[in-house]
Amino acid sequence: MNNPLVEGEDYYWNDQGYVVLTEKHHLQRGYCCGMGCLHCPYDYEAVPEPRREELLAKRRTREK
Numbered sequence: 607m608n609n610p611l612v613e614g615e616d617y618y619w620n621d622q623g624y625v626v627l628t629e630k631h632h633l634q635r636g637y638c639c640g641m642g643c644l645h646c647p648y649d650y651e652a653v654p655e656p657r658r659e660e661l662l663a664k665r666r667t668r669e670k
Contacts, residue, residue, distance in 0.1 A: 615631075646661075
């Protein structure tokens with residue numbers, strides 16, 4: 607994936623000024639990086655426990 611990132615498609619800026627990568631970007635990358643990204647489509651498979659379960663619980667709360 608050597609293409610430049612496109613704001614609004616691959617990432618956006620949150621209210622705190624951080625870059626947030628989109629699900630589209632993660633799918634193009636093809637794997638979980640293990641950093642606990644907000645839009646990880648891979649269910650945080652590379653994030654070590656207990657952090658992984660915490661992130662999955664937060665996701666379930668957001669989806670309600």
